[in-house]
Amino acid sequence: MKNPNGYGSVYKLTGKRRKPFAVAKTIKLSGGKQKRVIIGYYESRKEANMALAEYNRNPFDPETYKTTFYEVYEKMIKQTNEILSEKTLKIKKSLIKTFEPIFDVPIRDIKLVTLQDIIDNETCSHGTISLKKSLCGQVYHYAMKMELVNKNYADLVDINKKKEKVIERKVFTGEEIEKLWKLSGIQEADMVLVMIYTGMRIGELTDLKIKDINLKERYCIGGNKTDSGKDRIIPLSNKIMDIIYKYISSDKTYLFETLRGKKIQYNNWREKKFMSLMGEMGVKHTIHDCRHTFATMISKTSASKTSIKKIIGHKNFETTEKIYIHSNLNEFRKVVDEL
Structure with missing residues (x-):
């Protein structure tokens, strides 16, 4: 017809x-x-x-119709660039790479099944996949504002939680910790030991500034992942004080830095330093195993559950507790010295 x-x-x-x-x-x-x-x-x-x-x-404008997925992403980032932190921008640039197969496809032509296939083929953790889906949703939301699409297909993408990869956590054994002590003097080995004896995450350790370390009282102020863990008081065990002293210098900002005096970047350190160290020791561990080891060791001490939560950073200090922090420190120092 x-x-x-x-x-x-x-x-x-x-x-x-x-x-x-x-x-x-x-x-x-x-x-x-x-x-x-x-x-x-x-x-x-x-x-x-x-x-x-x-x-x-x-x-619609046929020329606008040709706007690709990545072009929408670029327009969105350009508009929000001034209000996003450098760290957030870096994360978005990393996450968007997942959608590279559809970068050059007009966003109006992208079907739900295509987005679903991209997500289904991901092998990262459920949390990371959620972030990728969220970013895709932001791109589609911006495309709707541009009147390029009428529906946010990203909202319809299903994340199959059953596919979530379960990461096996295992503690460093006493023999493995002894190997680390024999390698002390090598910065990556010292960093692993500090994480094992403080429970700090790698990001918290690389962010740790010398000015936030109190050598006399044997504690540092750190923590950056959650509200409950931010700016918490972290007691320093006597066992690692020689390491702490060794890396303190008046011409440095961070306790641990690169050879060029720069802040250590996680991905580079993990691939080139941590994995190499584990290979040299002949063991298999994730960086988070350090924190898991600390939690396991401290659970075997005389520490109360409340103290453990405060030291690890799973529960925030109340104002009154911060006022009486010095009395708490005595208990905390005794606990970590038992490790």
């Missing part, structure tokens, strides 16, 4: 093409001139007819 005048047309292109059906429409330009433009290309005639019908219901 022939379409009404001015409705547009669908026709099949010659040759072998993945999307052989073209949708064309004559539109009016500014000044009264008319121009026949291609709305898009589709795999089947049915899909092309549906696209033409959708265009007639909700006309």
Whole structure:
């Protein structure tokens, strides 16, 4: 059946093409001139007819229609660039790489099944996948504001929690810790020992500034992951004080730095230092095993559950507790000295 005048047309292109059906429409330009433009290309005639019908219901600029997924992402980042921290921008740049297969695809042409396939093929943790889905949702939300799409397909993507990779946590054995002490003097070995005897996360340790270390009272102020763990008092065991003293210098900002005096970056340290150290020792551990080891060791001491939570950072200090921190420190120091 022939379409009404001015409705547009669908026709099949010659040759072998993945999307052989073209949708064309004559539109009016500014000044009264008319121009026949291609709305898009589709795999089947049915899909092309549906696209033409959708265009007639909700006309759009054919040139804008070609805006790709990555172009939308770039526009979104450019608009929010000034209000995002450098760290947040870096995370987004890392997460968006997951969607590289659709970077050059017009966002209007991306189907839910494509987004679902991308997420299903991810092997990272459920938390990271959630972040990737969230970023995709932000891109689609921005595309809706640009009137490029009518639906946020990212909201419909299913994250199968059953596929979540369970990371096996295992503690460093006494023999393995002894190996680390024999390697003390090598910065990465000293960093692992400090994490094992303080319970600090790697990000907390690399963020630790010398000015936040109280050598006389044997504690430092650190923590950056959660509200309950931020700026907590971390007691320093006598066993690692020689290490702490060794790395303190008036010309440094952070306790542990690169050879060039720069802040240590997690990914670089993990791949080039930590994994190499574990290989040299002939063991297999994740960085978080250090914190897990600390939690296991401290649970075997005389410490109360409340003290353990405060030291590890699973429960925030109340104002009154911070006022009486010095009385708590005595208990905390005794606990870590038992490790």
